Amino acid sequence: xxxxxxxxxxxxxxxxxxxxxxxxxxxxxxxxxxxxxxxxxxxxxxxxxxxxxxxxxxxxxxxxxxxxxxxxxxxxxxxxxxxxxxxxxxxxx
Numbered sequence: 001x002x003x004x005x006x007x008x009x010x011x012x013x014x015x016x017x018x019x020x021x022x023x024x025x026x027x028x029x030x031x032x033x034x035x036x037x038x039x040x041x042x043x044x045x046x047x048x049x050x051x052x053x054x055x056x057x058x059x060x061x062x063x064x065x066x067x068x069x070x071x072x073x074x075x076x077x078x079x080x081x082x083x084x085x086x087x088x089x090x091x092x093x
Contacts, residue, residue, distance in 0.1 A: 015054030018061075023051045025068045040067035 009017075026036050033051070037044040040063040042056075047064070050056040056064075065071050 012054065017054075019051050019054040019056075022064060022068065022070075025070065029068060036064065036067060040064045 026033070031039070033047050034044055036042075037047045040047075040060075042050075042060045042063050046056060046060055050060070050064070062071070062074065065074060
């Protein structure tokens with residue numbers, strides 16, 4: 001696994017950021033946790049734990065994303081090509 005030393009976020013930091021962004025999106029949609037729970041089919045306890053700790057199953061995270069209209073974000077995950085060298089870019093590989 002290649003590490004970018006200019007990017008110091010841990011997996012836990014990213015989890016927390018995703019949870020914070022989801023919470024902001026929920027609030028912008030003027031939904032309570034209970035309403036989002038009902039709309040997404042994710043239990044209220046799981047939603048509360050997610051917003052507090054960032055911990056959630058992938059299936060539940062996808063349900064929340066669909067309920068908030070953010071499913072397109074997942075479609076782009078892992079699509080961007082990462083090149084190992086400038087030569088790969090030149091060769092179009």
